[in-house]
Structure formats: C-alpha cells, structure tokens
Amino acid sequence: MDWQQLWEIASTPDNIPIVALLFLVPFYTWYAFRQARANDQLIGALEGSPELAKTHHRKTLPFKPEWPREVHVWPYLLRIEFLAAIIVTVILMIWSITLNAPLEEPANPNFTMNPAKAPWYFLGLQEMLVYFDPWMAGVVLPSLILVGLAAIPYMDENPLGAGYYTLKQRKWSIAAFCFGFLVLWLTMIFIGTFIRGPGWMWFWPGQTWDHSRVVFEVNRDLPDLFFITSAWGKGILGAIVMAVYYGLAGLLVHKIITLNEFNRKIFKRMSLLQYLTLQFFLIMMMLLPLKIFIRHAFRIKYIWITPWFNI
C-alpha cells in the first residue's frame, strides 16, 4: 500500500473538487431520498384514506390553516441568499488562502505529460476513450448526453412527482437518471482521477504509479472470434450484431416501460415519437456499460468494424 501515492493524488489541488464530490454527492443524495421517503409515506397514507386526502394539506412540512400561504421575499428569502453568499465567500477565501492553483512548467509541445489528463469534469469522457474510438467518446456520445438531457422533459409523460421529492411515483425515471449521473458520469470521473495513471493504465488506489509498467493485454475484435478476416464479413457481422443488440435492448426497455400497471398507464399516454426517442436514448446509454463489460470480460475491443468507423 503506497500511502504516499494515494495522498499525492488526493491532495493535488485540482483534484480537490472530486474529493469534495465524494462527500457532497452522497450527502445530497441521502438528503433528497430522506425527503422522498417521507413524501412517499404521506402518499401511501393519503391513498389509503380518501377522507384524509380531501382535507390534508399534502406536504410533510409543518402546517397550520391560519398561517399565511405566502411570505415576503424581503426578508425571508433575501436573508437566506445573503447568508449563502457570505458562507460561499468564506469557503472560497479559506480555500484560496490554503491551496494554490496549480502551475506547471511553461507549455512545451516536445515534452508530453504522462498521464496527460483533461480537466477533472471531462475525465469521464477521457475514460470513455478506453472503450470507444474518439469520434464516439469525444463527439457523438457527449452530444447524445446533452441532447438526451434536454429531451428528458419531453419524453417523461408521468405527471406525478412535479415539485416534490418522491421515489415511489417516479421509480424508473429516477433510477435511469441516477444510473446515468451517479453510476456512469461520476464514477467514470472518479476512475479517471484516482485509478488511471501513466499510460492511462489501471492502478488501484494505493498502488504506485510505475512509469515503466507494461501491461500485456491482447485485445481482439468480435469478428476474430469467428475467424472472419474479410472486410465485408467484418462489416456485415458487426451490422448484424448491432441490429441484434438494438432489438434485444429495445425489448428490455419495452419490458421495463410496460413492467407494471402504473408503467403501462404512463406508456399509454406516450406518443409514438416520445416512445421511440426514449427507446433510442436508453439503448445508447446502455451501450457504454455493455462495452465496458465485454471489454473486461472477453477482451473484445471492437464489435463492428468498417473501413470508415469502428464501434
């Protein structure tokens, strides 16, 4: 166990935000889920008793009928905003006094940094480069992430859970988002920061970054397993496998969309366009964990090889 190495990575000033994320994200996730559970209990109680549902104020927050519905922004909101501004300023001041922004040697195109890492918030994309070619990892997938995020409100046809924390009423949409944000995006950033060392090789936390380490990793492509050597064969096999993946993944997504009575109710509200868009983005999202899996389990690099692009 090389504690020195671990400390070097964790205490690099530019990695502080990720160390902070390690605490902030679990805290806020817990904070949100705690409120979601409280709301879900209330929802359960109200569903059980229609009488109560008619009279209840429908929040888990303190309530008295004679309390005014609204409060003045000055002072009740502005004081919170001022306080937040002061606290953030103090944190920034302390952070800036104690830790210096990194400055390396002057830029030198003749001396490559190893590992050459992107800024921490793009390390997820850099980590994706292990599993996809740059045109996918660096261009197509980021674009799909952005377009997919923007499309969320137009695909989610579930009217419940607007304006309050809940798990019960939005199980699958929250699961999908948390999978994308917490499991894929943030985990890849953690891996890119803490695990990847020289040559972008995998070093467990506490393992010394050995610059002369060599990993004998024989990667093969899917067509190799079937002894296909011709370009046509590779292209056709890849296209077939991708089509099969789309079919199977689509089937799985459809199963989830129509899993229980509530899901079917929402499914009925969806237009064909909404359904197909949702299918597309979920299938594309699942491509990443699948590719990670087959890479590590079977050492397969490309599934589909064509003269123009490889996937």
Added chain:
Amino acid sequence: MADENGNNKGQKGLTSVLEKVKGDTKALKEKATEEIKIYKEIDRTQLYKSVFRVKHDDTPRGRALGILTNVFLHLHPAKINRDAVRYSYTWGMGGISFYLFIVLTFTGVLLMFYYHPTKGQAFRDILYLEADVPFGKLLRNMHRWAAHLMVITVWLHMFRVFLTGSYKKPREFNWVVGVVLMLLTLLLSFTGYLLPDDQLGFWAVTVGTGMARATPLLGNEGPFGPQLGMNPFNDIRFALLGGSIVDANALLRSYIWHCIGIPILISIFMAVHFWRVRKDGGISGPAPVMLESEIKELKRGAVVAPTKAGGH
C-alpha cells in the same frame, strides 16, 4: 448735540444693524437646525428620495416595494410560497451558481488587467501575478476554485431539479435552457484552462481538442471526414485552434471565448433562465403531493392554454 445726536444715531444704527444681524443669525440658525433635523431623517431628503423613489418602512407595502422597485431584486416576486424558502427543498444550488458567476466575473476582470494572451508573455504574467501583484495569488486561486465550485453547484442544481421533477410541465423549456447553461459553464472552465499556458493547460487542451479531429463528417480523422475532403488544415479542429497545433492563435481564441464570447452567451441564457422561472409560475415547490388516482386524461395537441400559470 449734533455730535451726540450723530453719535446716538450712529449707535442706534450700529445696534439696529447688530440686532438685525443677530436676528438674521438666529433665523439662519433656526433654519439650519430645522434642516439638520430633516437631514437626520435621511429618507426625507431629496437625494434619498431621488435614489430610492419610495418609502421603505417596515410595513407589508414597504417590504414589497423594496423588492419591486429595485432593478436587481425585482427578479424576485414580492411574495413567495411559505415553503419555497426551505433549504431542504432547493439546496440553494442555482443561486450559489449565479453568485459564483458574479465572483468569477469580478475576479476575472481584475485578472485581465495583468494578463496578455500572447505566447511567452502569458506564462510570465502568471508568475508576475503570483509573485509581485498584491493579492495576485489570492486572486488567481479564487478564480480557479470558484470555477471548480461552479461546475459542482451546477451539477447539483441539475440533480435537485431532476429529483423534484421540476422539469415537468410547464417548465420543460427552462430545463433545456439549463442544459445549455451547464454546457456553457463547462466550456467557460475549459477555455480558461489553457490561459496560464503551462504544461497542464497545454496538454489538457491538446487532448481535448484532439478529439475534435475525430468529429464525424467535420474532422480529418472522423468517420467520412476524409471522404468529404477534410484535412488538418480545414477541419473543425483547425477552426477551434486557429491552426493545426495548440499555439499562439489557440491561446488568443481561447482567451476571447473565455473573456468575451461565452460570458455574453451565458448572460443571455441566464437572463432567459431566470425570467422563465418567474413566467412558469415561480419555483416548482415544495408542491402538494399528487395521487395516482388524480391523474387527468391527456389531451394531446390541444392549443396552448391562455397563460394559466402566467407568472407574477
């Protein structure tokens, strides 16, 4: 006699003048005291009234006017839902992101006084800033850490908005604006990375823009790029860097995007974002919970209802 008379007259004249002066002084003093009394009540002065326009007393009306008559605060409504001020619901991340943007603009403008976006000079400017400029190191540190913090708060803001379902009708479009703002935040941070012109920024940007080479159709190594006539001197990476390598032009482009281009864009989108929060009916909750049995039938393709949530 005459003299006496004259003397008397003179004396009389002097006393009357003295008395007049005395009287005038007294009147002046009274006027001054009166005025000072008014100046002590600062909100009755013309200067004060010209600046603040309305009375700000501790009445409901005064509090409301305090918000409504202030160009900065009038982004807020005068009153909001009692529960909407709860930190547990909002996490305050959107507001903190905006505050960090202000901090970054402030420190950024100060940093611009000490920086030349030219090869050779840029790195020396950072050394100068760190060693010789009063509080220069603090300034640079604060700019960097605020930038990192802003990325975190923007992500957490997105996380909260998703978990509370706040993107749902009628707030769909504001979520889209938010996604654009997140992208611009990342681009702001990324374009700033190159500016110290050190190894860290240089290689990060080399790796980052290297991916642009692989853009489908528009990159010289991307799918179908070469077939469309893309080479290292006309593809999208060339447009980003102003050259085929990360050099002086890339530094200048990065600087202009960082200090002028993206800040203008992000300001426009922020204005729309905040305005839409108000127009879409204020912040989304904490709303009363809705039950499954209360889901209304969906009328697809119905004409947009005349502004029901029409904002304040």
